[in-house]
Amino acid sequence: MNIYQEFFENMNDEEWEFFAIDFLNFLGYSILQSPSRGADGGLDGLVENNGIKYLVSCKHFIQSNKSVGTSLENNIIDRIYEHDAKGFIGFYSTLASSALLARFNEFKTRGFDIKYYDKDRISDFLPCLPSYILQKYGLPNNICFVMNVNNSQYQPLKCMQCGIDILEDSRINISRVQISINEQNELEFIYGCKTCLPFEEIGWLEIEEALHQDRLIDWNNYIDSQLLNYTPSLNFYQNKNQFDSRIQQRMFPSNWGQHPLSLVE
Numbered sequence: 700m701n702i703y704q705e706f707f708e709n710m711n712d713e714e715w716e717f718f719a720i721d722f723l724n725f726l727g728y729s730i731l732q733s734p735s736r737g738a739d740g741g742l743d744g745l746v747e748n749n750g751i752k753y754l755v756s757c758k759h760f761i762q763s764n765k766s767v768g769t770s771l772e773n774n775i776i777d778r779i780y781e782h783d784a785k786g787f788i789g790f791y792s793t794l795a796s797s798a799l800l801a802r803f804n805e806f807k808t809r810g811f812d813i814k815y816y817d818k819d820r821i822s823d824f825l826p827c828l829p830s831y832i833l834q835k836y837g838l839p840n841n842i843c844f845v846m847n848v849n850n851s852q853y854q855p856l857k858c859m860q861c862g863i864d865i866l867e868d869s870r871i872n873i874s875r876v877q878i879s880i881n882e883q884n885e886l887e888f889i890y891g892c893k894t895c896l897p898f899e900e901i902g903w904l905e906i907e908e909a910l911h912q913d914r915l916i917d918w919n920n921y922i923d924s925q926l927l928n929y930t931p932s933l934n935f936y937q938n939k940n941q942f943d944s945r946i947q948q949r950m951f952p953s954n955w956g957q958h959p960l961s962l963v964e
């Protein structure tokens with residue numbers, strides 16, 4: 700089962716059309732016309748890329764799980780001409796039928812620029828989409844964070860004060876990692892619930908931020924710079940190694956939030 704099933708299901712037809720436009724815009728298409736309410740003559744939006752104008756056609760059959768066939772996605776060429784476009788983009792929350800794909804190929808040989816994004820292809824892109832778009836369309840909270848290992852392999856990262864796993868979904872936003880100076884004037888590496896950690900620190904990072912590779916790299920560079928000024932405590936590197944390896948289990952893909960223009964065909 701597609702882990703985003705619920706995300707697709709929770710959108711109504713109108714939201715699906717707006718999601719399509721936000722999605723295509725993120726991929727690099729300029730928006731010429733947004734979806735409108737009511738009868739739209741088979742037009743759910745017009746977008747443009749590299750000088751080519753595309754008619755967008757959305758089909759949202761997730762509830763019935765029916766694939767999009769030629770009887771429901773019809774008059775494609777007429778609709779392209781009607782809107783003075785040169786291309787067509789099908790945006791489907793289920794799959795396209797093989798008959799429809801065959802028709803797409805036929806149109807391509809006739810010089811039309813035909814693209815489609817079905818449930819599987821859209822799902823591949825979802826981890827790259829910025830969270831503000833996903834949240835707008837109700838991405839369930841339980842997949843806001845990723846899990847890169849199986850349950851059986853997973854090792855908790857326990858708050859160094861109270862022992863609660865700070866990598867649990869509900870704890871990530873209320874935990875942090877920090878470096879502090881101890882009584883011997885040595886550098887300590889500490890992580891845990893914000894409420895558990897000592898207030899005095901010379902640098903800290905939210906766990907939510909640490910899940911992003913670029914932020915974690917900045918943080919580690921900052922620590923290196925502080926190690927020029929302070930001697931690390933006896934447990935410093937043990938704690939740091941534990942943190943650096945276990946945080947990987949929940950880190951976002953390195954392409955998260957980047958513009959996947961290169962993925963547009």
Ligand SMILES: [Zn+2]
Binds near residue numbers: 858860862892895
């Ligand atoms: Zn704690």
